[in-house]
Amino acid sequence: MAHQGEPTKLRWGELDEDDGEDLDFLLPPRQVIGPDDNGIKKVIEYKFDEDGNKVKITTTMRTRKLANARLSKRAVERRSWPKFGDAVHEDVGSRLTMVSTEEILLERPKPLGSKTEEPKTAGDPLAQFQKGAVLMVCRTCGKKGDHWTSRCPYKDLAPPSEGFVDKPAASDAAAATAGATKGAYVPPGMRAGAERTGGSDMRRRNDENSVRVTNLSEDTREPDLLELFRPFGPVSRVYVAIDQKTAMSRGFGFVNFVNREDAQRAISKLNGYGYDNLILRVEWATPRAN
Amino acid sequence: MRPILMKGHERPLTFLKYNRDGDLLFSCAKDHNPTVWFADNGERLGTYHGHNGAVWCCDVSRDSGRLITGSADQTAKLWNVQTGQQLFTFNFDSPARSVDFSVGDKLAVITTDPFMELPSAIHVKRIAKDPTEQTGESVLLIKGPQGRINRAIWGPLNRTIISAGEDAVIRIWDSETGKLLKESDKESGHKKTVTSLAKSSDGSHFLTGSLDKSARLWDTRTLTLIKTYVTERPVNAVAMSPLLDHVVLGGGQDASAVTTTDHRAGKFEAKFYDKILQEEIGGVKGHFGPINALAFNPDGKSFSSGGEDGYVRLHHFDPDYFNIKI
Numbered sequence: 001m002a003h004q005g006e007p008t009k010l011r012w013g014e015l016d017e018d019d020g021e022d023l024d025f026l027l028p029p030r031q032v033i034g035p036d037d038n039g040i041k042k043v044i045e046y047k048f049d050e051d052g053n054k055v056k057i058t059t060t061m062r063t064r065k066l067a068n069a070r071l072s073k074r075a076v077e078r079r080s081w082p083k084f085g086d087a088v089h090e091d092v093g094s095r096l097t098m099v100s101t102e103e104i105l106l107e108r109p110k111p112l113g114s115k116t117e118e119p120k121t122a123g124d125p126l127a128q129f130q131k132g133a134v135l136m137v138c139r140t141c142g143k144k145g146d147h148w149t150s151r152c153p154y155k156d157l158a159p160p161s162e163g164f165v166d167k168p169a170a171s172d173a174a175a176a177t178a179g180a181t182k183g184a185y186v187p188p189g190m191r192a193g194a195e196r197t198g199g200s201d202m203r204r205r206n207d208e209n210s211v212r213v214t215n216l217s218e219d220t221r222e223p224d225l226l227e228l229f230r231p232f233g234p235v236s237r238v239y240v241a242i243d244q245k246t247a248m249s250r251g252f253g254f255v256n257f258v259n260r261e262d263a264q265r266a267i268s269k270l271n272g273y274g275y276d277n278l279i280l281r282v283e284w285a286t287p288r289a290n
Numbered sequence: 291m292r293p294i295l296m297k298g299h300e301r302p303l304t305f306l307k308y309n310r311d312g313d314l315l316f317s318c319a320k321d322h323n324p325t326v327w328f329a330d331n332g333e334r335l336g337t338y339h340g341h342n343g344a345v346w347c348c349d350v351s352r353d354s355g356r357l358i359t360g361s362a363d364q365t366a367k368l369w370n371v372q373t374g375q376q377l378f379t380f381n382f383d384s385p386a387r388s389v390d391f392s393v394g395d396k397l398a399v400i401t402t403d404p405f406m407e408l409p410s411a412i413h414v415k416r417i418a419k420d421p422t423e424q425t426g427e428s429v430l431l432i433k434g435p436q437g438r439i440n441r442a443i444w445g446p447l448n449r450t451i452i453s454a455g456e457d458a459v460i461r462i463w464d465s466e467t468g469k470l471l472k473e474s475d476k477e478s479g480h481k482k483t484v485t486s487l488a489k490s491s492d493g494s495h496f497l498t499g500s501l502d503k504s505a506r507l508w509d510t511r512t513l514t515l516i517k518t519y520v521t522e523r524p525v526n527a528v529a530m531s532p533l534l535d536h537v538v539l540g541g542g543q544d545a546s547a548v549t550t551t552d553h554r555a556g557k558f559e560a561k562f563y564d565k566i567l568q569e570e571i572g573g574v575k576g577h578f579g580p581i582n583a584l585a586f587n588p589d590g591k592s593f594s595s596g597g598e599d600g601y602v603r604l605h606h607f608d609p610d611y612f613n614i615k616i
Binding site (some may be wrong): 071072074075078079081083084085086087088096097098099100102103104105106107108109 | 291292293294295296297298311312313314323325327328330331332333334335336337338339353354372373374559562570571572573574575576603605611614
């Protein structure tokens with residue numbers, strides 16, 4: 001009887017009937033999953049929201065250390081030296097030392113070294129791909145046969161200038177010796193040692209092996225086209241036109257084959273092929289490309 | 291990486307030096323007070339007051355107890371690193387440009403500029419363990435090079451002194467007799483003033499940077515030219531990584547190019563080159579003015595650069611830096 005004035009207070013004697021379902025008022029304890037190798041720490045908390053529902057909140061944090069300081073014994077002693085000179089009057093809020101707000105990277109110059117690959121591919125630059133491997137050139141890091149530009153693991157590198165789309169053989173020494181008398185900017189194509197005629201030949205040849213694919217479904221992307229056309233031979237480039245606003249395919253794209261015969265076979269085989277509920281139309285990119 | 295910016299100096303930086311343990315960074319600038327910072331977080335420890343002119347160079351003893359600085363006020367001073375107290379002043383008749391402790395810290399080489407009729411000279415002074423016994427007398431005095439000597443350091447085992455300066459010739463002198471042992475070849479050497487010199491961590495080779503937009507790597511004993519690194523800008527400062535085979539060059543801008551190139555903020559960069567392949571690996575931008583000083587932490591995991599803008603930028607490398615492949 002003394003308890004009737006306090007309806008919210010539970011008595012342990014009344015809890016017998018249910019097997020702990022009435023313990024809903026209790027929240028599970030807060031869990032902290034400590035920082036793992038990547039420095040990621042998770043904290044899982046539970047609380048009641050306004051409607052009385054139990055809510056689980058997971059907070060994932062990553063702590064990043066700017067630097068590791070492993071100090072020798074004497075260095076540790078020096079850490080506790082009193083300040084002297086101008087530093088004596090330093091208030092805690094003095095902005096003398098501050099961490100930069102920008103992330104600064106070691107910016108690589110043009111596509112990195114295929115210097116070692118140059119002598120090998122002196123004759124036919126595409127000879128090594130006769131086995132039918134895909135000639136994938138990543139524009140960001142210049143590695144061949146590994147990944148496409150969009151899948152580059154070194155995405156954060158400064159992208160190279162336009163002149164280097166498919167010139168994996170560009171010499172790095174060209175970047176170092178700018179050679180301009182005034183110290184003004186020298187475009188990569190005009191620097192000493194820059195490949196000019198060779199590169200454009202390769203590109204033109206590739207563009208002549210360009211195949212246009214139309215009537216693509218909305219969600220077709222480059223990897224899909226690559227997968228579809230790869231069986232016919234090494235592909236140097238795929239492109240799907242994407243509408244910037246809706247992020248959907250505009251229904252057409254281009255595939256550049258390394259070899260002309262492969263492009264011809266692809267056209268014959270895939271024209272009229274049913275892909276993702278639509279009939280594809282596959283033809284030469286420039287009419288009557290000869 | 292996120293560089294730590296330290297703005298303790300109001301005038302351009304002239305020199306940066308880490309102590310041997312890599313926990314202190316000493317900076318010299320054209321304002322008259324060299325400063326010491328903690329090398330991990332950039333916190334300032336103190337400043338040394340006493341010079342009346344731009345401080346051009348400094349060196350710290352191996353136990354990080356003594357600091358020697360050379361200044362344009364025609365003196366070189368010895369300081370107690372911990373307290374900031376001046377221990378001794380060496381007086382000269384012309385501005386002191388470069389200072390370097392010998393291995394063992396018993397001697398120091400100090401160079402002085404040509405001034406009025408006085409030619410440039412290299413002085414070797416004895417450093418006493420007890421500062422009260424310190425005298426200003428020279429052990430050796432070498433005169434001879436034409437033009438300013440920008441940097442002079444001790445060779446292996448203190449047997450030689452290597453000097454480089456305005457006449458673009460690198461000279462090796464015997465440290466006991468003062469005789470000229472070797473000179474760099476005029477044809478293969480620098481064409482313009484040599485601004486900076488950095489020894490490798492084992493002392494077997496050293497790097498010189500010059501206003502002729504190149505840096506050259508030389509063998510210490512034979513003074514043969516090993517490598518050449520070419521840039522687009524005059525080189526003001528050079529440093530070698532003690533850990534990887536990297537060479538860093540910091541430079542400025544040709545006076546003639548100042549008006550024709552646009553002065554975008556933060557555009558001056560420290561360029562990294564592969565030491566052996568002579569190829570550029572990359573650049574670290576950020577300074578608002580030409581870079582005048584570069585130094586690598588002895589553990590190789592961080593480096594700092596000082597610029598004409600008065601900032602010292604302390605960079606701790608990201609793990610990717612150690613995996614760079616050419």
